[in-house]
Amino acid sequence: MAERMVEVDGVELCTETFGDPAAPPVLLVMGTGASMLWWEDGFCRLVAEGGRFVIRYDHRDTGRSVTYEPGRPGYTATDLVRDAAGVLDTYEVPAAHVVGVSAGGALAQLLALGHADRVRSLVLISTSAAVPGDRELPPPTAEFIRFVAAPPVGQPDADALVERQVAYARVLAGGRRPFDGTAARTLVRRDIERAHDFDAARNHDSLPDGDPPQAPLSSIAVPTLVIHGTADPMFPLLHGEALAEQIPGAELLTLRDAGHGIERADWATVVPAILRHTATGNGVGGS
Structure with a gap:
């Protein structure tokens, strides 16, 4: 379906749906700083073809949603959680199965904690606990830390910006599998060209918590399904294991040698797992 602009709490967000609106709804929440394009079209279609009504959307300051001046977002992480609930409102969805990746997984947890009536089930991918716990968890890998700590050299032109984003995607992939640089470059170019202001996405790096x-x-x-790659450089596997332990009844699906995010090579595993989980509410082992 075509993209649709909706108004949530007075701000415009860009959304897109796949599948039959009468089917069980699945809301996809991407990581902060990332537009809905990172829920790739093919992935969304596979979930929709499994009998789900899939909704994806651009966070504020990403894609075609409302954009603020870089360094002056004027909103909080709590507002991003409310945006998720607001997107459901615009599609007249009382409650949805919520699938979040990376920081989107944290937003999904906060949605379940603060707006429990809006969440049928959770699928938490490549993420960590959204609220403090008493378990010590490992930091990101040294390679990841080096990359994010290195500032860009000067003001990059369009090609240099693409290559830096591709390099970041390569680091996130974890280094244990072949990396498809061509596919990553195509997606990054599309993301940059589509954004109102690609630099504004950096506002997510310094958002205040708000009122979590x-x-x-x-x-x-x-019912909660935790999906985590064994080579995740941002949140090493112990983060996913700890998350599954803290949420009652949660199941853990590990993806061998997978990095951070959802790689195309794992769609054949992840999509059926999501479909089983959202069909029965009993996780991967459901029938």
Whole structure:
């Protein structure tokens, strides 16, 4: 379907849907700083073809959604959680299965904690606990830290910006599998060309928390599936394991040698797992 601009709490967000609106709804929440394009079209179609109504959207300051001056976002992480609920409102969806990746997984957790009636189930991919816990977790890998700590040299032109984003995608991939630089470059170019102001996405790096819920993860009562790659450089596997332990009844699906995010090579595993989880509410082992 075509993209649709919607208004949520007075701001415009860009959305897109796949599949039959009468089917069980699945809301896809991408990581902060990333537009909905990172839920690739082919992935969305596969989920929709499995009998789901798929909704994806651009966060504020990404893609075609409302854009703020770089360094002056004027909103909080709590507002991003409310945006997710607001997108459901615009499609007249009382509650959805919520699938979040990276920081989008944290937003999904906060949605379940603060707006439990809007969430049928959770799928948390390449993420970590959204609220403090008492377990010490490993930091990102040294390679990841070096990359994000290195500032860009000067003001990059369009080609240099593309190559830096591709290099970042390569680091996130974890280094244990072949990296498809051509596919990454195509997606990055499309993302940059589509954005109102690609630099504005950096606002997500310094957002204040706002007013997050104070409830522990143990209070999440919806069926939860945690999916995590064994080569994730941002959140090493122990983050996913700890998350699955803290949420009652959560199941953990590990992806061998997968990095951060959803790689095309894992669609054949991840899509059926999501479909089973959202069909039965009983996770990967459901029938």
